Amino acid sequence: MVEVLNSPLASSISTYGYSHQNHLYCCSRRHDFRIPFQCISCCAYFDLGLKVKTSCSKKNLGFAVVALAEGSRPQFQTAKPRVRETFLLSKPIKNDNPRVFPSKVARLESVCEEERLPFVKENEDFSKNYPKQILPAWGSLADQDSENQNHVNKSSNIYLKTNDETEDEIYYLEERDVEILSRRLLKLSRANKVRSALALYRSMEHSSLLPNSHSCNSLLSCLLRNGRFDDALKIFEFMKANEIITGHTFSLILKAVANVHDCDAALSIFEEAERDYKTKKYMDTIVYNTMIAMFGKMNDGDQVERIWRSLKDNGLIGTEVTYRLLVCIFVRSSQNELALDAYHEMVQNGLSPDEDTMEAIIGACTREGKWDMALNIMQSMLNREIKPSLIACNALIISLGKSAKVDLAFKVYGFMKSLGYEPDSYTWNALLVALNRANKHADAIRLFESIRKEHSTSLNLHIYNTCLMSCQRLGLWEKAMQLLWQMExxxxxxxxTSYNLVIGACEASRKPKVALQVYKHMVQQKQSPDIFTLLSLIRVCIWGSLWHEVEEILNHAPNGSIYNAAIQGMCLRKKTDLARKLYVKMHEIGLRPDGKTRALMLQNLPKNVDQKRSDVVI
Known part of the structure; x- marks a missing residue:
């Protein structure tokens, strides 16, 4: 150690105020002085690149090692050492952790109490009385000289640390209270000081001090916020190994794994934790909610159902958040029965559904035709002073309309207006459908006319088609034609569909020529007729005895359903000869008649069966 003080190379030692204090005796031919110092639990090692700089002030001299040299420890000869034994017996930190700084140079700084000590000259020889520093085998002397020369030129960069080095810092912890250190770790994590929080955590880990779960969860959240996913996984494994993990820990890491990788990777971690009896006890309802929400974003209702069943199998009870997620996800994925089951289970567990849950259930009831349940849920919302949305009101009107509950539908409509909502196109269409389902077609047409006069901006294609349906049922072909021109x-x-409804109105009023005109206009508008269009034309032409047009339609689109309709119509009109010809032609082109067609042909066979049987194949 004296050899170091004797060296002209500068050394800098800094102190941080440790409690234990000893003295270092240094003697030379000109100086004999005592330096008080404070002992710390580490050893300093030096190399040729160190320059020793001594300075004195009114403060005590203290020693603290900022960095340790690894892989190159110089040895001191102990022939009559003048240094006190207490310094030589200072206990070093056991360097078992690979994160301790590799290849670092100790930085020392000396401060004297009374006066500044003079520099020791280079030609003074202490080799006879004091320990010698045996230098590490770093190569030849020429290489060492060149390294020293380069060290002088790059002295300003010696103490610069890279990001990886600073992030692996480990400090000596003067404070040994785990609760105090955990609170410090919590504050650093909340302040988003990632480097300092990691350094404190690793120092506690190195000192076998176990932080509490709250501080570790905060550090885990801090790392994930800053994109330190790998470090977060290491802390997660550390918490599992030391059994300080919580449900919040699992929620954090599962969401992070799903964001970085995918939901399947998070599901693997979740299932592994469920199988392990040590971690299964930490899987609370919040963890299951995390997984349900994760797969709910993907609209994977089947996987959500499996997680829900697993929650109940493990003896856990869902919360309001659990059932809100289940109901909304099942409704969105068109699994309405599961949504209703989740709602009933929620009510049985004594939980109160919120506004989103109740509106989603109303939507599920409308799809399943359970208007009474939807009406009860609407009433419970009003009892709890929850204002239902316009969408919920429209859904309830639709459900009532499909069940032909016209009076209730209009009551909900009046109540909706009292809440301050303006009816939109969905509202009007639902009311028109309700009137049609109740066979009040004339009332539906009158309501349409009032909508057209007072709320013309709400008119759309669906409302027009609903009114055309009323015209078809009443056979009002002129009104249907008028609506068609208005639409165009x-x-x-x-x-x-609109053209089919107009043709259907012409069929109901026995107007075959008008129906054919609508059909031709439809083709001119580049609309391809479907099977319903052709069936209506066949029926209306048969009733109008337009046999040539019937034959043209059959040749244009040969289809088994169209041939069956034509043959049956001809049999009812007593055109048995034409029916037999079509029947034979139907077999020739490979079409199969249905049961009703066969029965009509058997009834209309001639009396001399042997004479005509060869013409007709039954």
């Missing part, structure tokens, strides 16, 4: 004038994209 309003530049609506008139669909095949």
């Amino acid at each position: 004038a309003s530049e609506f994209c008139v669909s095949v």
Whole structure:
């Protein structure tokens, strides 16, 4: 050690105020002085690149090692050492942790109490009385000289640390209280000081001090916020190994794994934790909620159902969040029965559904036709002073309309207006459908006319088609034609369904020529007729005795359903000869008649069966 003080190379030692204090005796031919120092639990090693710089002030001299040299420890000869034994017996830190700084140079700084000590000259020889420093085998002397020369030129970069080095810092912890250190770790993590928090955590780990779960969860969240996924996984494994893990820990890491990788990777970790009896006890309802929400974003209702069943099998009870997620996910994935089951289970467990859950259930009831349940849920919302949305009101009106509950539908409509909502196109269409289901077609047409006059901006293609359906049922072909021209004038994209409804109105009123005109106009508008269009034309032409047109339609689109309709119509009109010809032609082109067609042909066979049987194949 004296050899180091004797060296002209500068050394810098810094102190941090440790409690134990000893003295270092240094003697030379000109100086004999005592330096008080504070002992720390580490050893300093030096190399040729160190320059020793001594300075004195009014403060005590203390020693603290900032970095340790690894892999190159110089040895001291102990022939009559003048240094006190207490310094030589200072206990070093056992370097079992690979994160301790590799290849670092100790930085020392000396401060004297009374006066500044003079520099020791280079020609003074202490080799006879004091320990010698045996230098590490770093190569030849020439290489060492060149390294020293380079060290002088790059002295400003000696103490610079890279990011990886600073992130692996380990400090000597003067404070040994785990609770105090955990609170410090918590504050650093909340302040988003990643490097300092990691250094404190690793120092506690190195000192066998176990932080509490709350501080580790905060550190885990801090690392994930800053994109330190790998470090977060290491801390997660550390918490599992030391059994300080919580459900919040699993929730954090599962969401992070799903974001970095995918939901299947998170599911693997979740299932592994469920199988392990040591970690299964930490899997609370919040962890299951995390997994349900994760697969809910993907609309994977089947996987959500499996997680829900697993939650109940493990003896856990869902929370309001659990059932809100289940109901909304099942409704969104069109699994309405499961949504209703989740809602009933929620009510049985004594939990109160919130606004989102109740509105989602109303939507599920409308799809399943359970209007009474939807009405009860709406009433319970009003009792709890929860204002239902316009979507929920429309859904309830639709459900009532499909069940032909016209009076209740209009009551909900009046209540909706009292809440301050303006009816939209969904509302009007639902009311029109309700009137049609109740066979009040004339009332539906009158309601349509009032909508057209007072709420023309709400008109759309669906409302027009609903009114055309009323015209078809009443056989009002003129009104249907008028609505069709209005649709085309309003530049609506008139669909095949609209033309079919107009042709159906002509069929109901026995207007075959008008139906054919609508059909030709439809083709001119580049709308391809479907099977319903052709069936209506066949029926209306048969009733109008337009046999040539019937034959053209059959040749244009040969189809078994169209041939069956034509043959049956001809048999009912007593055109048995034409029916037999079509029947034979139907067999020739490979079409199969249905049971009703065969029965009609058997009834209309001639009396001399042997004479005509060869013409007709039954």
